[in-house]
């Protein structure tokens with residue numbers, strides 16, 4: 001198991017391994033790995049000769065200092081989990097200084113409106129932070145393919161846009177959401193829920209699934225009002241947003257069109273833990 005910490009080590013160890021006939025897959029993570037990450041790592045491992053998993057809690061994408069402070073750091077556990085997929089997988093775990101040097105600051109991007117709705121509306125600057133670290137990882141590791149989960153579907157679309165506007169030669173691969181037994185989307189933040197709340201959080205996916213059903217016959221507004229009504233009756237969960245958009249431009253839906261694909265997105269607070277999820281409609 002190779003554990004690298006610096007760009008210099010990447011150059012020394014990684015680049016000689018990569019030749020034209022061998023592909024490199026990258027799975028960027030912030031650690032606190034769960035089975036959702038494992039499914040990305042397995043997919044990358046099956047599709048490429050070499051795989052790098054990066055582990056870096058990126059400060060510039062946290063709009064809330066407390067959230068950053070509380071973000072779980074479990075490097076030894078993460079390494080053990082990656083090793084189980086394969087000891088050949090290379091781990092890149094740089095420090096904040098290695099990535100940002102003296103200035104912990106995000107670049108500013110024009111994501112053509114993809115970043116102004118939903119997560120962008122409620123987490124100011126978040127996607128500039130994500131863009132900054134993902135651009136840095138893609139340009140320093142130079143993978144052929146990079147893997148991202150659809151739980152962060154808006155992030156996935158923004159990363160595809162980033163790669164297009166910056167002309168980065170990599171294929172961005174979106175991977176299906178992995179759920180806990182009760183339907184709750186896997187997330188590192190689930191660890192912070194009390195056992196009772198974690199069980200009850202099945203409510204989020206149940207609501208999304210019923211919203212999907214209702215979308216077959218009802219308008220986006222009717223479905224949205226129904227979801228809001230469900231959350232008003234709930235003491236344990238506070239709805240931050242529920243939004244139905246098309247999947248390409250992420251524009252809130254006004255009128256359903258036949259040939260367009262839509263998705264419903266949700267953000268919910270369970271105590272002080274913020275959970276997001278989405279479903280294809």
Ligand code: PAF
Nearest residue numbers: 028029030058130133152
């Ligand atoms: O999805 C995540 O875990 C992060 O946003 C990412 C893509 C690793 C960038 O820090």
